[in-house]
Amino acid sequence: MKKAIVTGHTRGLGAAIAAELQGRGIAVLGMARGRSPLAGIEQAEVDLADPAALQAWLAGDALRAYLLDADNAFLVNNAGVVTPVGPLAAQDPADVLRAVTLNVAAPLALAAAFVRAAPLAARRILHVSSGAARSAYPGWAVYGATKAALDHHARAVLLDGDLRVRACSLAPGVIDTDMQAAIRATPGSDFPLRQRFVDLKEGGALDSPEDCARKLADYLLAPGFGSEPVDDLRN
Template sequence: MTTSTSAPRSAIRAIVTGHTRGLGEALAELLLQRGIDVLGLGRGTHAELASRHAARLTQAVVDLADPAALERWLADGTLSAFASGAECVVLFNNAGTVEPIAPLGEQDAGAIARAVTLNVAAPLMLANALAATPAPSANASRRIVHVSSGAARNAYPGWSVYCATKAALDHHARAVALDAPAGVCICSLAPGVIDTGMQEAIRATSAEQFPMRERFEQLKQNGLLSTPQTAAQQLIDYALSEAFGSAPTADVRELAGA
């Protein structure tokens, strides 16, 4: 199901996965506040965002952990129609899951498959689809932001699936940068540790399943978690900057001077 409007579209447009909560919700809100059209993809819709930004928000209900469903949705032309005519389209591959949290041998097989699909297959499918959309001019850009993690670059006990899937996004960005498709820029961008539902799930995990739980509890207790709004602002500012795409992987905590 896709809900949209017929209002004139902005020259810059954005696609946000997982736009109904957490970082994705903050990304969609801040983009809309800037007058940027947003196509939100998720398992549900965001009624409040739609009521406040009816002219700029398009929402599509699709289970990104179901590759067949995503393939059908891509085939219906919604993404290409949304991108058509835009000088700049930014894809924020934000949706993801930290589950299953458990050492090898204790992970649910279905949870592994869902995580790999949601965290890796869906972003790669969407990136490919966006890169294939026709550009209206030689100067038009298609910008792909994989929302990465420190777990892509550092191993954590109990997070073997999450670490592997986020590392896959980093390496995908490196390879795409070598391909250098015309008009396409990409970066797998780590947003720091954000106070979202994912952090709540991490803190609710037993120490046996995730031995580093105490560290994340202390980050929360000491007020060291970034807000979704702050992280979203940093991601958007960098995605729209001239520096975007100069490196295939980056961390917002290291971009103060970017």
């Protein structure tokens, strides 16, 4: 049986990924602070930016019980935030801690727990990364650094040599989501590249969450998944 875990499944790309995988006959467990109206999926209400809450959930039996009958298991680490945006002097340290917890600590902890919870299954881990992981952008020091951490994690997983565990940190391109709206609303003084993203929106160059989710699912389920630990969906 094929089973997937999707974080941040209540809106945007995460919601589209959950629906796409479910439509392909894959059972889905969504993890987020809130609940999704998508019928037929299991849901765990966990604030992934709260280390104590995530640790308490992982200490329970829910993950192992969910994956017990899976012969193919998938973890899609989609949840993340772009904030704080701006130079160091403008960054609230509390926002930095929240971003690093949600963008890095949670997906890495989930990856380890996921692999341990399904020792007999073929396991695939997909980190939703960003082009900002590979090119430094002014104002995105925290976002870029957290996504780069996911890239490096996937590289190391490949070097571990476990053929039943594959991982890829995949940049999905620019998608028409709430995160993009937040980027366009950022003052140019905090994010000098803001106009580039405004132009992408106005030029109709943003991918829809549904189209991106379809391509991402194709990538996740392809035979060669994990042979490239860091990749871009546009390649």
